[in-house]
Amino acid sequence: MPDALTPAPDGTVLVFGGPFANLAATEAVLRAAAAHGLPPDRVIGLGDVVAHGPDPAACIARVRAAGIRVVMGGGEEALARSGPAPAGPGQLGDGDRAWLAALPRRLEVAVGGLRLAVVGAPEAPERPVFASTPARIKARALDRAGADGIVAGPGGLPFSQVIAGRLWHDPGAVGMPASDGTPATWYSLLAPGPEPRTLRVSHVRLACDPGPVAARMRGAGLPESAALPAAEAGRAGRPFAPGGLLWRRDAPEEAPGWPAPAAVAPLDRRKFRDPAATASGERRARVALGALRTLWINTGTLCNLACATCYIESTPRNDRLAFISAAEVRAYLDEIAADRLPVRQIGFTGGEPFLNREVPAMLEDVLARGLPALVLTNAMRPMQRRLPALARLHDRFPGRLSVRVSLDHYAPDLHELERGPRSWQPALDGLVALARAGIPVSVAGRLFSGEPEGVVRAGFAGLFAAHGLPVAADDPDALVLFPEMEAGRDVPEITEACWGLLGRSPDAMMCASSRMVVKRRGAARPAVLACTLLAYDPQFELGATLAEAAGPVALNHPHCAQFCVLGGAACSRA
CATH class of the missing domain: 3.60.21.10 (Metallo-dependent phosphatases)
Structure with missing residues (x-):
């Protein structure tokens, strides 16, 4: 009222x-x-x-x-x-x-x-x-x-x-x-x-x-003027007419609105069709695997939440990527050891990883080999049930285990707008419990509120300070802020010439240093994909082993442009 x-x-x-x-x-x-x-x-x-x-x-x-x-x-x-x-x-x-x-x-x-x-x-x-x-x-x-x-x-x-x-x-x-x-x-x-x-x-x-x-x-x-988000700052200097x-x-x-909104062009269907060339006939950019630094393990797409815009479409019903087993993960760890691959980190993502009961065993295997492990979680009840096991692993292998918690915004109402009612407090409680156990934590947020990034980081800084959380909001590795990706919106294709034009290096792309292992529902064995964002597109399935997946990746998907090249984002910088 x-x-x-x-x-x-x-x-x-x-x-x-x-x-x-x-x-x-x-x-x-x-x-x-x-x-x-x-x-x-x-x-x-x-x-x-x-x-x-x-x-x-x-x-x-x-x-x-x-x-x-x-x-x-x-x-x-x-x-x-x-x-x-x-x-x-x-x-x-x-x-x-x-x-x-x-x-x-x-x-x-x-x-x-x-x-x-x-x-x-x-x-x-x-x-x-x-x-x-x-x-x-x-x-x-x-x-x-x-x-x-x-x-x-x-x-x-x-x-x-x-x-x-x-x-x-x-x-x-x-x-x-x-x-x-x-x-x-x-x-x-x-x-x-x-x-x-x-x-x-x-x-x-x-x-x-x-x-x-x-x-x-x-x-x-x-x-003398207000701080503006990127979209408004981009039109600064162009006078309004009454x-x-x-x-x-x-x-x-x-009622179309005032001032008239810029038209959003739909994705041109001629784009992202040919791995070798763009719609205009230019050579499509490709990214070579310089060195495998991060191997991601998708533990399965089942999740206790159904977020409004999940990158991998996880829900309580989506099991298109099945629970992977500790034995299947062990085969890839053995391959890393046998081929002396320069892996610096094993990341676990989902879905919600802690719905997979074998995740603690996978973590123990990784940590016992001297490899650092990073787990991405919403920190809610599935994680909290595993907290004693995580604390024991941290005590046995200090400094090797870290956990990244998804808090989509520093304000509870906007976090719940994305993740659903009653999702804020359990996630915050889980984050605080991890930190109190001494387990190194980081946070993943989203830039979906329309605020400038500096405002979002300042908001998270206040949240972390209020709860005594050891997370540096100004550190892009401690607080990872992911850009939004608009499905169906027209984006430019990335050509070989774009690297110089944009001042970007192919070595900075995720697929230059990482791969993801998934187990598809009904498949006899896991497969290795180019990255964490493209779980369902068959053209990014590179093989069954890390050796088979070592070839270059053609940037033949809108996510490659929106998230990585133009968005400058990465799931890990290990």
């Missing part, structure tokens, strides 16, 4: 975000509201009244005097949690701080027969939502809001998007430019459309000279 239920009269509403203690911008947006003939109860601010800028007390006084409605934004949330911040809010009196702390976290307005939830920080103050934020994250917030749409900050960049018939609208911020190469800031008008249950959204440029305020902010060392959309709740296809 909202903190305050205050339906507005059914008429035009002006919404604006982030004055950011910029008094000139605050005055300008209030003048605009007056020019539109809007009374105070039809003007709504999305919080962040005082953050960043040079005039916090004056901005609060002006907003309070205007009598408009304001919700609590990320700046006010942070102030309520930590007290006065050094950059501005410390100048506030007790009355101002009390006013900020008492702001509602949500209002509801009705425009054109549609209910809109107005919130300052829809996800969390540290996780602003942008146009590039994946739609499933916004859809989950819309589900929780229980309204026809959300009007929200504090991303700072204006956009409108229709998601499964519901509206997500960010009017932008009035106190900071929108990083579009102009000094303009933005607000929005929401007006009833021409028919019932329609809404006309107008993004309006605010006339305000930011020069004097910007100079004061630079002089005080304050930020515009909007007509949203009809019952006909979402008529």
Whole structure:
């Protein structure tokens, strides 16, 4: 339920975000509201009244005097949690701080027969939502809001998007430019459309000279623009033009969004067909096995979870890759020893490896041979049942066993958006238990939230510190962040010329130093694959032995481009 239920009269509403203690911008947006003939109860601010800028007390006084409605934004949330911040809010009196702390976290307005939830920080103050934020994250917030749409900050960049018939609208911020190469800031008008249950959204440029305020902010060392994720940073410098959309709740296809989203081209069916050549006839890139450094063992694809986007499609029912046995793994360890292969690590992945009852025996075999072992796990109940055995192995072979736990995001709700309800706490408990047992741990996350990588690493750093976990969030081997791969999206094929053009080396690809052993359901013996991501494509099955699998690999799959070459990712850097 909202903190305050205050339906507005059914008429035009002006919404604006982030004055950011910029008094000139605050005055300008209030003048605009007056020019539109809007009374105070039809003007709504999305919080962040005082953050960043040079005039916090004056901005609060002006907003309070205007009598408009304001919700609590990320700046006010942070102030309520930590007290006065050094950059501005410390100048506030007790009355101002009390006013900020008492702001509602949500209002509801009705425009054109549609209910809109107005919130300052829809996800969390540290996780602003942008146009590039994946739609499933916004859809989950819309589900929780229980309204026809959300009007929200504090991303700072204006956009409108229709998601499964519901509206997500960010009017932008009035106190900071929108990083579009102009000094303009933005607000929005929401007006009833021409028919019932329609809404006309107008993004309006605010006339305000930011020069004097910007100079004061630079002089005080304050930020003049918001930190942006990669997609928004990539369009920086391209001016927005005023515009909007007509949203009809019952006909979402008529609302394409503003600004118009870039078209996502489907994968060209002519691509990735010929291992030797690309669709344009160029020689396809190939990667030679320089030296086998990491051998991955897939223990089976069965898993106790069914994640939204699993790289290997593991579920409680998918047994396309069967449980491999300790005897079958031993044959590959014997081959490594007999041929004196330069293997530095044996990795175990799944599915959930600890559903395979023979994993402890496999680990003991690996460790007794003097080889390090890495196990990838969700750290939930299957792993926790094996924790005493893992602790004994760690005691017998100190420093050789390590465990990487999958936490898809530092926020529990986003982790569970990917992995399902009630998956966060057991995983965190398992991670903490491993660390307390002294077993070296690392964490695998996903870059699916739309946040910049630095923000994700900072979020994990806070999580690790709060639980006393010995994981360095700034170390890419200790916190591995995997890029998202969009199935069916067009990606470039990698040619031999790409290495020089991209500044990448084939020696840095996973298939230059690793292979994966799998046991297919119904197969008489295991097979060796090129890498951990391509478990089902027969062209990447290289043989039954490590010697047979030592040949070069043609990069004839979209994952090769998305994950490895362009994404720069790897499952191990041993």
